[in-house]
Amino acid sequence: MRKLIFLALMGIAMCLNQAKAQDNPDKVYDFTSLEKTPEYPGGINKFYEFLGREIKYPEAAKKSSTQGKVFASFVVEKNGTLTDVQITRSLTPETDKEALRVLNKSPRWNPGLLNGRPVRVKYNINVNFTIK
DSSP: OHHHHHHHHHHHHHHHHHHHHHHOTTOEEOGGGOSBOOBOTTOHHHHHHHHHHHOOOOHHHHHTTOOEEEEEEEEEOTTSOEEEEEEEEOSOHHHHHHHHHHHHTOOOOBOEEETTEEEEEEEEEEEEEOOO
16 A cells, blocks of 8 residues: 555656646757657758758868868757757868858747647757858
8 A cells, every 4th residue: 555655646746847847948858858849941951942042152161172061959949049059060160150150040940849838949950061
């Protein structure tokens, strides 16, 4: 009987902790805990079209024939804006700067949802630099 009461109390405590965590407006979620992930309006292909239109290949990178990927992360806020944009794997200082400039210019995304409510979500992406 004591074990049953203990298990019931543990279950209640876990539910309360989960509810408190969801009420924390500053919590940043990852993809695995969401019912709907953040999305650029029109989908990821439209986002890459946006990047292709907006990126201005840095002259120093052109001269040195630099090509590759800049890996970045950011937080998609509840209102869809991108914050905390960071380079997680660099290519060159010039390409990194351009990737940051364009990501900071991004239109609002559709936010991630948890239990039907918008939440802050960490997002990782790569920005490709290819000389045409």
